[in-house]
Amino acid sequence: MSDASFDTSANKVGSAQPQDAEFSHFFALLKPRVMSLVVFTALVGLLAAPVSVHPIVGFTAILFIAIGGGASGALNMWWDADIDRIMKRTKGRPIPAGLITEGEAFGFGIALAGISVIMLGLATNLVAAGLLAFTIFFYVVIYSMWLKRWTPQNIVIGGAAGAFPPMIGWAAATGSVSIESVLMFALIFMWTPPHFWALALFMKSDYDEAGVPMLTSTHGRRVTRNHILVYTILLVPVSFALAFTSIGGPAYLIAAVLLNALFLRGAWRIWRRDEVAADADGYATEKTVFKHSLYYLFGLFVAILIDACLRSYDLLGAGPFGVSGL
Incomplete structure (x- = not known):
């Protein structure tokens, strides 16, 4: 630099x-x-x-x-x-x-x-x-x-x-601070690199011109694609760990299965790409994965919120397992 x-x-x-x-x-x-x-x-x-x-x-x-x-x-x-x-x-x-x-x-x-x-x-x-x-x-x-x-x-x-x-x-x-809050932290922490590196792949000239040592500039786009796949794979167990804590539930587990499958598919597609193919379609795959990564994080946190609402509903005795259902 x-x-x-x-x-x-x-x-x-x-x-x-x-x-x-x-x-x-x-x-x-x-x-x-x-x-x-x-x-x-x-x-x-x-x-x-x-x-x-x-x-x-x-x-x-x-x-x-x-x-x-x-x-x-x-x-x-x-x-x-x-x-x-x-x-x-x-x-x-x-x-x-x-x-x-x-x-x-x-x-x-x-x-x-x-x-x-x-x-x-x-x-x-x-x-x-x-x-x-x-x-x-x-x-x-x-x-x-x-x-x-x-x-x-x-x-x-x-x-x-x-x-x-x-x-x-x-x-x-x-x-x-508890294990639940630490795992929510870990979820975003592990999600950030593949999310941002997908952006860096199609905003490639910006970081080069500014002299910012983004992975795409210092190690090349092939290495960046490898890193996206590895970090996405490492993200999966972290995201599933939340399902087995006190804030996990059916909504989160279903969301984790679906969203991780989609994110892994996107990371795999990015990993298989070369620069010739990426240039030919204007980095369409990278842009799609970047956009879907936002849905990934939003979807998982919505699922946490849904499970929290379901627990609250049940504790008030209005749910199928509440006092009123006995």
Whole structure:
């Protein structure tokens, strides 16, 4: 990787000269698409926990977990402004587009990070607040500032940042960490590499031009295809392990069987490909697998939520095994 990828001489704070910033520009800093996944998985973690949470407390917890996730996104955009200006996928973001200065993004992110951690701690407990603080630190410092530009294993290790939300949601409800929350973390952690490497295969030039040491750039696309298959195979037992915990159930088990079969099929199809075939169809298979990987994670967490609702329904005595059915 060239030294240019580490160039921070453009004054990380306040180098751009944008128009007057609007609310929509600041909202875009939060990475709303990524935040939606953070909110959803955190909500599932909170609702699947074996502890009843008052709706207002639950809403407050999810709100500040979302704000913490948004703070991470804003600080990531502040730090990555130099490479965001190069990559086609990111050049429309608020800072490279000249809509917000780097200084504004930094101040906004820091403020949101502090508010989210303090308020989550006041609304729930210190365990949840501590996990949120560590998640923000991990994403901004460990992943964005260090791993992303240093090692092709950036996504493997850095994926931990996106895997913490269900654990935070669980901790907000219970005040603790358990095997269930650890396995939800492990599910997202193992899912992230094949999901992101599928994207890297068809966004191949972006990372090369920005000097980001993505696996596709440092080891080639054949090695990346091998890694996608291996990590998808390793993901399967992790996903099935959740079925045999207190938050597992019939909905999750059925979803795990179907979704793992589809994901494995997609990984196998990617593994069999060569670059001639991929170029010929515009990386259609890789794009399809990337899209289906989103459905995979969403489907499994929906299944956890369904099983949680079924247990709640049954415990209230309204289900087929409840008191009223005796």
